Amino acid sequence: MSNPDQTFAAKTAWHNAQRRLSPREKVAQVIALQRRELELNAARSAAGRPARQMVVWNTKP
Amino acid sequence: MCVVERYPSRMFEFADVLRLLNRLKAEGVIADYAIAGAMAAAFWDEATATQDLDVAVTFPTEPSELDPLRAIFDRLPESQYPRSGEHIVIAGVPVQFMPAWSSLVSEAVTQAVEMPYDTVQSPGVTLRVLTPTHLTAIWQTDTGAATPRRKERMARFREAGLIDEELLNQLLSRHRP
Numbered sequence: 561m562s563n564p565d566q567t568f569a570a571k572t573a574w575h576n577a578q579r580r581l582s583p584r585e586k587v588a589q590v591i592a593l594q595r596r597e598l599e600l601n602a603a604r605s606a607a608g609r610p611a612r613q614m615v616v617w618n619t620k621p
Numbered sequence: 622m623c624v625v626e627r628y629p630s631r632m633f634e635f636a637d638v639l640r641l642l643n644r645l646k647a648e649g650v651i652a653d654y655a656i657a658g659a660m661a662a663a664f665w666d667e668a669t670a671t672q673d674l675d676v677a678v679t680f681p682t683e684p685s686e687l688d689p690l691r692a693i694f695d696r697l698p699e700s701q702y703p704r705s706g707e708h709i710v711i712a713g714v715p716v717q718f719m720p721a722w723s724s725l726v727s728e729a730v731t732q733a734v735e736m737p738y739d740t741v742q743s744p745g746v747t748l749r750v751l752t753p754t755h756l757t758a759i760w761q762t763d764t765g766a767a768t769p770r771r772k773e774r775m776a777r778f779r780e781a782g783l784i785d786e787e788l789l790n791q792l793l794s795r796h797r798p
Contacts, residue, residue: 579666584743594670
């Protein structure tokens with residue numbers, strides 16, 4: 561069984577590492593998340609519950 | 622999140638958006654600017670999917686109340702910078718310019734933080750971003766701005782120690798309606 565303290569410490573360390581990424585890396589993540597939103601919205605549409613369509617930025621980070 | 626992406630070589634670069642924003646300031650089209658909204662939060666905290674890049678701007682002289690963004694529209698003609706709804710598309714990114722809509726936002730733009738975009742691949746390219754403290758003050762004072770998503774962001778800013786609580790109290794006491 562995992563130690564909860566270690567689990568939360570690892571989670572905190574992960575969040576801290578995310579915060580320290582450069583602006584360029586954050587932009588790369590945003591574009592990747594936009595692409596993921598498209599995939600999710602295709603699933604939502606198939607289920608009859610489409611959300612506002614995300615437009616992926618046509619730019620390189 | 623590990624991001625490994627391939628991009629066609631003919632695509633635009635996000636750094637070109639920043640270069641243009643800095644050029645608008647250098648040319649005096651705007652007095653200053655700062656990235657706001659979800660992208661500002663992403664630069665301080667963690668990235669989330671967003672539709673556009675919000676940019677708060679101030680002008681060298683008081684702009685027309687009826688057409689406050691005219692100087693920007695004139696400098697960025699539609700033939701080169703397509704319009705998409707309320708956005709001007711710059712280097713593939715829909716940018717929403719927002720004239721500073723309150724004295725708090727004007728102050729926030731003035732006190733925005735300038736940071737390098739990427740010292741290795743784009744040396745010299747900088748961006749100006751509203752601070753977490755000013756974002757929090759704006760979200761707490763603008764009517765209807767404290768949405769559930771923004772409340773979560775404010776909590777994360779606070780948890781990460783990104784908010785100057787003394788400054789936030791000053792801002793709220795001076796700007797809360």
